[in-house]
Amino acid sequence: MFDHVTIRVTDRPASERFFEKVLTPLGLYTTYKTRSVSMWDDFALTQVEEDEDITRELHVAFASPSTEQVDGFWQAGVDAGYRDNGPPGPRPRYREDYYGAFLIDPDGNNIEAVHHGALRRSPDGIIDHVWIRVADLPAAAAFYRMVAGIAGFDVLRDDAERVSFGRRASGGSFSLVPGRATENLHMAFPGDDAAVLGFYEEATRAGHRGNGEPGERPQYHLGYFAAYVLDPDGNNVEVVNHNRP
Numbered sequence: 001m002f003d004h005v006t007i008r009v010t011d012r013p014a015s016e017r018f019f020e021k022v023l024t025p026l027g028l029y030t031t032y033k034t035r036s037v038s039m040w041d042d043f044a045l046t047q048v049e050e051d052e053d054i055t056r057e058l059h060v061a062f063a064s065p066s067t068e069q070v071d072g073f074w075q076a077g078v079d080a081g082y083r084d085n086g087p088p089g090p091r092p093r094y095r096e097d098y099y100g101a102f103l104i105d106p107d108g109n110n111i112e113a114v115h116h117g118a119l120r121r122s123p124d125g126i127i128d129h130v131w132i133r134v135a136d137l138p139a140a141a142a143f144y145r146m147v148a149g150i151a152g153f154d155v156l157r158d159d160a161e162r163v164s165f166g167r168r169a170s171g172g173s174f175s176l177v178p179g180r181a182t183e184n185l186h187m188a189f190p191g192d193d194a195a196v197l198g199f200y201e202e203a204t205r206a207g208h209r210g211n212g213e214p215g216e217r218p219q220y221h222l223g224y225f226a227a228y229v230l231d232p233d234g235n236n237v238e239v240v241n242h243n244r245p
Contacts, residue, residue, distance in 0.1 A: 001153060001172030002127055003240050004042045006186040007055035007109070012038070012047040014106045019045070021080050022103060025072030026064050026113055028126055042125035048184075054107050057182040059131035061112035063119040067099045073113035074101035085110055118171050128172060130187070132235070133179035137163065139232045140176050143208060150199045151189040151239055181233040188238035193225060199239040200227035211236055216244065 009015040016038055020030065023040055032039040037046045043062070048054050064070045071088045078084055086102035094100075100114040114128050134140035141163040148155060148165050156173060157164040166173030174187070191199070196214050204210045212228035226240035 001167050001170065001174070001189075002042050002125055002130075003188040003190040003238070003242075004039070004044055004186075005060065005127060005130060005188070006037070006044040006046060007058065007060075007107075008048040008052060008184050009045050010048060010054050010107055012045065015045050018077075018080075018082060018105050019043075019111075022073050022077045022082070022111065022113070023062060025076050026062055026069050026126075028062065040126060042127055053184050055182070055184045056108065057133045057180055058185055059110040059112065061100065061114045061128045061130070062126055063128040064113045064115040065119075067115050070099055070101050070113045070115050074103065077103040082106075086112075125172060129166075130174040131177060132174065132182040132185060132233075134176045134233055135178075135181040136232060137176060137178045143203070143206075143231050144176065146202055146206065147189065147199060147237065147239070150195050150202065151191045152195070153189070182235065183233070185235040186238065187235065188226070188240050190241070191239045192241050193244060196225055196227050196239050196241055200229060203229040208232070212238075 028040050030038060031041050037044050064073065074088050083104040085104050088101035091098045091100050095116055098116045100112050102110055102112045105111050119128060144165055145155065153165050153167045156166050162175050162177050164173050164175040200210060200214050209230045211230050214227040217224045217226055223244040224242055225244040226238050228236055228238050231237050
């Protein structure tokens with residue numbers, strides 16, 4: 001579903017401590033770290049720059065191998081003084097076997113650990129789902145339907161309350177819900193060269209603002225070919241091919 005999801009944070013060491021503390025009980029550890037970014041598989045955080053702002057109004061759920069580890073995620077966070085946003089327990093309104101717990105990260109985002117029968121886990125990634133709030137649901141849904149058609153994921157739900165996208169075969173999803181818009185989020189989706197080129201061309205032709213033309217980005221690694229467009233709420237959306245010859 002996701003190639004990677006990146007958030008901007010006010011205080012990188014503080015956010016690193018939070019995620020290290022709560023993700024460790026899930027068996028998730030830092031996989032990559034540089035002067036600019038810290039990563040846990042397909043989830044990353046970076047220090048906000050002076051001319052930027054932090055990621056707000058975001059919900060990210062991490063896949064847990066068991067309900068006991070969901071409990072451990074929540075207990076580790078509460079014991080460390082982080083704010084509870086929902087204790088461990090069943091949430092059958094989402095699905096019959098859904099078991100989750102919720103904490104607030106240092107910048108106020110809603111972070112969840114979840115266990116259910118259709119988890120997305122490595123090698124596909126550690127993020128089970130992402131929810132983003134949008135100012136105009138029809139406009140945001142139209143943008144992401146376009147991205148879905150090019151990047152090859154499915155529309156899972158489409159109504160006045162929520163529009164959800166994902167890959168039925170491999171699990172993982174993200175949802176759009178009306179509200180105060182999520183800000184300063186970066187989501188990248190995998191694709192081949194044709195998807196990278198088509199995404200940028202179709203999105204900019206539809207009037208969305210380009211944020212990086214299709215091209216190679218060797219500063220990330222050789223063969224990294226990507227394009228970037230801002231969604232209707234200004235979030236940075238990428239389609240990337242990591243394996244360009």
